[in-house]
Amino acid sequence: MSQPQLPTRVLAGVIVPDTPLITKAIALARKYLDDQGYKHIMRSWLIGQASFNNTPTSQRSTIDEEVFAVSTILHDLGWSKSPDVTSKDKQFEVDGANAARAFLLSETNTAEWDKHRIQLVWDSIAFHTSSIAPFKEAEVATCSAAIVTELVGVQVATQLFGDNVTVTQQEFDTIASEFPREGLKGYIRDMLCGLCREKPASSYNTFVGQYGDRFVEGFSSKGNQMADLFEATVTE
Template sequence: MSNQLSTRLIAGVPVPNTPLITKALSLAEKQMDPIGYRHVVRSWIIGNLIISRLPPTQRSAIDLEAFSIAAILHDLGWSHNPELRSHDKCFEVDGANAARTFLLREADGKEWDKHRIQLVWDSIALHTYALVAAHKEPEVSLINLGISVELLGAEFGKQSAGQALVQVSQEELDGISREFPRTGLKGHIKELMCGFCRDKPDVTYWSWVGGFGERYVEGYSSEGKIAVDLLMGGVKE
């Protein structure tokens, strides 16, 4: 793995440019709704912007191609394609599995060993779990951070991860959003999460997604199904 990758400018930000990244972008655009596709592209660009402001020693240790693949494919579990979207796994795992399948099919096996593929899998599977991702490899934690900043803004990122790590401005994020508009994002996320709660509720009870079911989906209830109920009702003494 080398960090000496060619780059191109997107929304004024230099981003890695490799044939595999181009294929990942094509896959995401094909499999996702336009709103979701624009979200993953913004996440990728913002993540690279954050990385570009890191000290050189930190920046040079990051696998930028693996980071880019994970950022671009992190929400393949939002796809409506039944080949990507399971009936019994959370969307994060569906996305991670789809990314692994993509890499096994498209990547050079000499450059992508099982550990590098696992890095992408972990980055996607944990992208909504900041308390875990923060203690994994930098690619994993930066995927979570870049997505969080994309969704919630620069100030949220600075408060949660520190200004030393998040040296980007809201003005820069707004410029990226002008190139890849955010219109409809909040409603799209709500629709998707409520759909998961209706279609495969068993994988939502223990996750943050279940909150959408409790608030918005008629008949949805996690009562008796979450950890406190199972432990207090089932642990033997």
């Protein structure tokens, strides 16, 4: 199904959709994320949008770029320290997905944002760290690919995601000059280790728990993973 044309603007050299809802999503992310988190989500959105811009028109016309924008901009609300958008027991991806859904239910109407579009946003955020994402809808798959590309760079991401990554190195560098990357690796480590300390049970069966096992004293996923549960409790 062909998607409607959206108004656009240029940000960090990338032509991006420009709707009131996207503007509100950016404001929400800015409200709840610190500077590093905010720059990360903006780079992720711009990288993904640049990839869309570099795809054939016939393929791009089927993609809901507003869904993608909202998903990518709000994907890390679960990193916030505010109880307004986070929980004490859920994985950060689920917190972010729930917060984004609440935002959409508050800011949109069912005529424009039906259950399917809202579910696409929820899935994009909830699955953005999952190996399942590449096999879902284009909006979900590209959200995950854009976020990973933002973290590991164009060359590695292309090896991982193939044709899902079409952003150029020049575009990547221009985006980084507008939203600088300095300190990103340490920031990511500190954020994920903090999640392991604050709500360890939500981390054991995720990649976040790998950070806990490596860097957080007293944290151990051993004995707390799904395999441990099944081995201890599955009956015959």
